[in-house]
Amino acid sequence: MMESQCQNVGSSSSVSSAAGAFQMISTTYTADINGAVAEDPAIASNIVQGLAGQMDPGTEAYAASYELQQDAQMLQNGGVSNPTVLAVRAVYQFGGATGPYVAAASDSANLESIVNLSSSALAANGLTASSTVGDWRAMQTKVLGSAANQVVLAGS
Amino acid sequence: MKRLIMVSAAWVIHATIPAIADTEVPIKGYQCFGLNAEALHLTPDDMFAGKNLPKVLDAPSVDGKPIGTEGSLIYVTWPLKIENGFVQVLRMNGELGWLTEKAIRPMHRADGSVGGARSSGAKTAI
Secondary structure, X not given: OOOOOOOXXXXXXXXXXXXXXXXXXXXXXXXXXXXXXXXXXXXXXHOOOHHHHHHOHHHHHHHHHHHHHHHHHHHHXXXXXXXXXXXXHHHHHHOOOOHHHHHHOOOOOEHHHHXXXXXXXXXXXXXXXXXXXXXXXXXXXXXXXHHHHOEOOOOO | OOOOOOXXXXXXXXXXXXXXXXXXXXXXXXXXXXXXXXXXXXXHHHHHHOOOOOEEEOOOOOOOOEEEEOOOEEEEEOOXXXXXXXXXXXXXXXXXXXXXXXXXXXXXXXXXXXXXXXXXXXXXXX
8 A cells, every 4th residue: 555655664753654564554554454354254363453463464465455445446436447556546545536536537637626635735745736647647656666557356 | 544635625627537538628518516515414534535425326316226426526417407306427437327416516617607617628618
């Protein structure tokens, strides 16, 4: 999930709780592992309980997979077919009501006009009012690499 | 808050939909409206989590089959096509559906006027 944006969250100046192999912050991890267990109670006996699970790659993988699945399903409900990791990232970052429009917009579309965020919120994410959806995609793809274009719910 | 940034309701857009994204032409016969979160009693958390978003039905009836959901930006048939309390909408996959009329609200243009933004840019007539 890379909620650290691949920054050095282990540094003393970091205030992020992003941790573990999938770099999820604590609140996301907790919500998602609970969701994963609710969806498939059988995994409960195979995971590390509590926040300690965040540091267990196998356990955190369940939570990360659940987040990907949920966001991809949200995109499909919104009319976006075969959501990619990059499309899911749009939902993850901009929310379920707005992310699908970012995912579906052309590269030249102005991002701010879709997400309607303040300049400070945009700046906090390395964006400006003139940033395009293509700019945002390039930023994310730089971090995600080839995984950006992978289909999340392949075979579903 | 688990994510990086919060999203508020959009009120001016120049977005495109996938079916025309490559061509960047206005979508004739449609306009963008906003989601009326207040009327639907949606909280900011609902919006961000994508919870309780209004269902799009395949027919203008409470008995219509759900075919998806709509989010903060809604492409409506223009002029509005309203039947039985439902408004016809264009989904991002190009499919037409029906949404409860109370789910939409007009958007403000950049000049402050109300009436729905154009679907792919404010300078090109629909």
